[in-house]
Amino acid sequence: MEWENQTILVEFFLKGLSGYPRLELLFFVLILIMYVVILLGNGTLILISILDSHLHTPMYFFLGNLSFLDICYTTTSIPSTLVSFLSEKKTISFSGCAVQMFLGLAMGTTECVLLGMMAFDRYVAICNPLRYPVVMNKDSFVPMAAVSWFAGVINSAVQTAFVVQLPFCRNNVINHFSCEILAVMKLACADISGNEFIMLVATTLFTLMPLLLIVISYSLIISSILKIRTSEGRSKVFSTCSAHLTVVIIFYGTILFMYMKPKSKETLHSDDLDATDKLISMFYGVTTPMMNPLIYSLRNKDVKEAIKHLFNRRFFSK
Numbered sequence: 001m002e003w004e005n006q007t008i009l010v011e012f013f014l015k016g017l018s019g020y021p022r023l024e025l026l027f028f029v030l031i032l033i034m035y036v037v038i039l040l041g042n043g044t045l046i047l048i049s050i051l052d053s054h055l056h057t058p059m060y061f062f063l064g065n066l067s068f069l070d071i072c073y074t075t076t077s078i079p080s081t082l083v084s085f086l087s088e089k090k091t092i093s094f095s096g097c098a099v100q101m102f103l104g105l106a107m108g109t110t111e112c113v114l115l116g117m118m119a120f121d122r123y124v125a126i127c128n129p130l131r132y133p134v135v136m137n138k139d140s141f142v143p144m145a146a147v148s149w150f151a152g153v154i155n156s157a158v159q160t161a162f163v164v165q166l167p168f169c170r171n172n173v174i175n176h177f178s179c180e181i182l183a184v185m186k187l188a189c190a191d192i193s194g195n196e197f198i199m200l201v202a203t204t205l206f207t208l209m210p211l212l213l214i215v216i217s218y219s220l221i222i223s224s225i226l227k228i229r230t231s232e233g234r235s236k237v238f239s240t241c242s243a244h245l246t247v248v249i250i251f252y253g254t255i256l257f258m259y260m261k262p263k264s265k266e267t268l269h270s271d272d273l274d275a276t277d278k279l280i281s282m283f284y285g286v287t288t289p290m291m292n293p294l295i296y297s298l299r300n301k302d303v304k305e306a307i308k309h310l311f312n313r314r315f316f317s318k
Contacts, residue, residue, distance in 0.1 A: 116210030
């Protein structure tokens with residue numbers, strides 16, 4: 001009898017900005033432009049990190065992984081979101097939703113861990129420069145990147161497996177642009193406290209622990225920089241990690257803003273607030289990957305020189 005109010009769902013409806021057709025057209029153009037910038041910017045960084053021998057270092061190896069990760073992360077959701085903006089049918093199959101959940105969570109987790117690894121790399125480079133070639137050799141930084149990807153895949157596989165096993169009722173409307181795991185969990189007609197506990201443990205291990213590593217690394221880095229007597233010397237040393245620190249602030253700052261900002265009871269169920277939250281979430285998923293290559297290009301002389309060298313070789317060698 002308990003199954004009378006349940007049905008086997010074969011697809012979900014992605015609410016997105018339904019009811020705001022003019023906004024959908026506007027954001028289709030904006031998100032499409034940003035997606036093209038993401039592909040070009042991160043693709044260029046990957047290309048120069050491979051072709052320029054001067055960039056065959058741990059930092060740029062991690063940066064290449066971060067750029068590839070950003071391309072994968074945005075590709076899991078942006079193309080389908082763009083299609084939904086122009087289509088009256090805003091549905092996704094149950095299996096397609098599961099794949100989207102898995103890929104999105106895997107990429108997000110991997111980025112958190114990878115940013116922690118990059119912070120450790122900067123700590124060794126600045127605080128222990130003489131030992132840097134020994135500590136951060138190829139036998140170290142390649143496994144570090146592999147662990148980041150492995151952590152993302154394992155965390156996502158476990159959480160997605162538990163979510164797809166939940167019983168879902170007749171309500172199949174996901175109040176989001178894509179199959180975000182928490183939005184899907186809320187549709188289940190069962191106790192999800194176990195899933196929430198698993199998510200809490202995963203968040204602690206794969207989001208807060210890397211953040212703690214970043215905080216400790218940069219505390220030691222700043223302490224080391226302050227010991228340098230000349231302002232020119234401090235500026236030169238800080239420039240080697242300023243790009244990564246900027247990316248970390250944008251990445252974690254947006255996460256904290258989205259998930260920890262207070263919501264009053266009067267506006268908690270407001271449609272306007274709901275649409276605003278979804279737009280913030282969407283731009284978080286697009287803005288950070290778009291800003292990463294710009295930040296590393298504008299604040300890094302090695303990257304700018306490599307880009308100039310690449311274009312000169314391609315267009316003027318003949």
